[in-house]
Amino acid sequence: xxxxxxxxxxxxxxxxxxxxxxxxxxxxxxxxxxxxxxxxxxxxxxxxxxxxxxxxxxxxxxxxxxxxxxxxxxxxxxxxxxxxxxxxxxxxxxxxxxxxxxxxxxxxxxxxxxxxxxxxxxxxxxxxxxxxxxxxxxxxxx
Amino acid sequence: xxxxxxxxxxxxxxxxxxxxxxxxxxxxxxxxxxxxxxxxxxxxxxxxxxxxxxxxxxxxxxxxxxxxxxxxxxxxxxxxxxxxxxxxxxxxxxxxxxxxxxxxxxxxxxxxxxxxxxxxxxxxxxxxxxxxxxxxxxxxxx
Numbered sequence: 001x002x003x004x005x006x007x008x009x010x011x012x013x014x015x016x017x018x019x020x021x022x023x024x025x026x027x028x029x030x031x032x033x034x035x036x037x038x039x040x041x042x043x044x045x046x047x048x049x050x051x052x053x054x055x056x057x058x059x060x061x062x063x064x065x066x067x068x069x070x071x072x073x074x075x076x077x078x079x080x081x082x083x084x085x086x087x088x089x090x091x092x093x094x095x096x097x098x099x100x101x102x103x104x105x106x107x108x109x110x111x112x113x114x115x116x117x118x119x120x121x122x123x124x125x126x127x128x129x130x131x132x133x134x135x136x137x138x139x140x141x142x
Numbered sequence: 143x144x145x146x147x148x149x150x151x152x153x154x155x156x157x158x159x160x161x162x163x164x165x166x167x168x169x170x171x172x173x174x175x176x177x178x179x180x181x182x183x184x185x186x187x188x189x190x191x192x193x194x195x196x197x198x199x200x201x202x203x204x205x206x207x208x209x210x211x212x213x214x215x216x217x218x219x220x221x222x223x224x225x226x227x228x229x230x231x232x233x234x235x236x237x238x239x240x241x242x243x244x245x246x247x248x249x250x251x252x253x254x255x256x257x258x259x260x261x262x263x264x265x266x267x268x269x270x271x272x273x274x275x276x277x278x279x280x281x282x283x284x
Contacts, residue, residue, distance in 0.1 A: 008176025011198025012154055015228055019272050031245040032271060033230075034150025055230065056153025057199050082273030083225040086157055088175075088197065103173040129174060130161055131224030 008096060009088035013119075013137050014052070014059035018075050018084040022064035026051050029060060037062075041116045048072050050116045061087075061116070085123070087135035093120050096136050105129060118142065150238060151230035155261075155279050156194070156201035160217050160226040164206035168193050171202060179204075183258045190214050192258045203229075203258070227265070229277035235262050238278050247271060260284065 019025035022040070030036050030053075037051040047070025053060040063084060065073035075084055090096045093112050101107055106125035115121035115137060124134040161167035164182070172178050172195075179193040189212025195202040205226060207215035217226055232238045235254050243249055248267035257263035257279060266276040 009174070009197060012157065012200045015154065015157060017272060017274055025272055028272060032151065032242070032247065032266070032276065034241075055151060058154045080273055082268070083228065086225065099176075100174070105174065124174070126224070130159060130167055130170060131222055132159055134174065 008099065009090060009136070011089050012058045013087045013089040013135075014061045014117075015083060016061045016063055016085040016087065016135070017082065018072050018079075019062050019064055019081055020076060022049055022051060022062055025062050025064075029053055029062065033060065039117075042066065043116050045113070046070060046072075046115070048116075052117060059117075085133040085135050087121070087137050090136045090138050093122060093136055093138040097122055100124060100136075112138070114140075150241065151232060151278070153231050154200045155229045155231040155277075156203045156259075157225060158203045158205055158227040158229065158277070159224065160214050160221075161204050161206055161223055162218060164191055164193060164204055167204050167206075171195055171204065175202065181259075184208065185258050187255070188212060188214075188257070190258075194259060201259075227275040227277050229263070229279050232278045232280050235264060235278055235280040239264055242266060242278075254280070256282075 026037050033053050037053050040051045042049045047067035048063045049066050051062045063072045097107055106128040108123040108125050112120040112122050118140050119137040121137045126133045168179050175195050179195050182193045184191045189209035191206045191208050193204045205214045248270040250265040250267050254262040254264050260282050261279040263277055263279045268275045
């Protein structure tokens, strides 16, 4: 137990930004970042359409709701456009879930789910992490 | 003009998170990230006390207000704790200011200011960037 604890949340994998109109925001972020998005992906289970921009080792993920009961639709209604979550890369998502639960964090989904960009993901409730919705993501073998 | 435009916003330099109590949040983020903050710095001109955690090539910056009229105090009042800004590293901040103004973005301070962590910084108004307060920062020579 716990002997390989030197790297937990290895790096910022991406920052997720909720937007109303993905096409318009793709153009806006292309101007802002000085480069184009490299892919668009729809995650049916989450009711979102996403696009990704590479910036160094991290990505900017834009998220548009594709259904009214999607978490992104609810976020836009409550807070408007803006930063939705910070995602950190982890090597072993189940080990991190156990570690964070012991540390007192509230994990939103016990069982990791398939997210965008070939990842297993879980979320930490923002109430337990200073108002920040934190995503952990582990790359799946291709 | 503009021949070296291949890299504009090079990487996520840091994500800034507004917190009420820096000491308590340092402990919380130490548990979350699995590592300690590596420095604390006060920026008198901004009315903030900050701490930094390294995560890969990017940092998490926690910001606590030290005066009632600090931008962080106003943010906490309006929105509560959470993500305050995303900062991108740039090589030439004045070139980027000019480029972004031409692209239609609103720059909050025309003249770059001295920020935390040995940087020259400017902010892009969130109204022009999908609700995201964007910081550009250029490392100063040490």
